[in-house]
């Protein structure tokens with residue numbers, strides 16, 4: 001099994017203040033600079049950025065101003081020795097995206113979404129990353145009859161094609177999620193993301209990002225999604241976290257709910273050599289709302305601790321014994337062997 005060290009990453013939104021649809025923040029707001037300092041203190045390697053994490057109030061700024069602020073940020077990141085892992089257009093807050101972004105029924109709103117995505121690509125260029133992450137938050141429907149799904153897929157391809165044409169090196173990493181905020185999303189799984197890539201002008205530059213919780217919400221095993229994406233050479237980023245079944249998107253610490261599912265994700269990453277082409281392990285995790293300010297970073301540190309422990313568990317798993325049990329179709333003992341390995345007995 002390949003031995004290599006992983007590089008770790010999170011986004012400023014992962015040091016969140018605790019607001020949810022039912023209540024206000026429970027921790028004091030902090031500046032971006034403070035969050036960057038915490039990332040460095042924790043010894044993480046890179047930060048992920050929404051376009052407006054990098055350039056706040058982006059919609060009110062000119063292209064020149066956006067570029068200037070992105071360059072200033074790049075200098076600060078370089079000074080701190082922190083890489084930018086990706087940039088993602090935040091296409092779910094603006095009034096223009098209320099009925100979807102690229103799939104809005106209003107052509108002016110679709111134009112807004114594409115223009116903003118092109119600005120995000122400019123920011124990615126300046127920050128030194130070739131990955132544009134697309135979480136297609138509102139590309140779906142609440143009311144099936146309100147949109148023509150076939151047309152919406154064509155609009156997605158049209159938007160992706162404009163992005164691919166805007167920059168010859170940018171890679172689009174689609175982050176599928178089956179629902180929430182929408183009733184149903186048009187690209188709910190990795191299979192959908194990689195299939196639509198084939199309809200674009202350059203399928204080699206359309207890949208994916210897997211989030212553990214999103215796969216679980218789709219009723220899938222995230223480890224199988226990892227193997228699937230990596231069979232295509234298209235897993236370019238990763239949001240590890242956890243999720244207790246079919247609920248709201250929980251973004252729990254990695255391994256928090258199901259250690260065995262987490263173990264199998266790490267095994268899949270190890271056997272496919274994830275990270276060997278420079279990919280980062282990102283934790284898209286949030287503190288529990290009950291978390292005190294003094295314990296604000298524990299979910300990030302704990303997720304990395306769990307991940308590294310599971311790397312050791314994956315590397316010390318007795319593959320030879322497992323293969324003997326598999327050859328004998330003794331999955332009963334294989335099952336117990338995994339349980340006892342994880343329990344350390």
Ligand SMILES: [Mn+2]
Nearest residue numbers: 211213249251
């Ligand atoms: Mn999530």
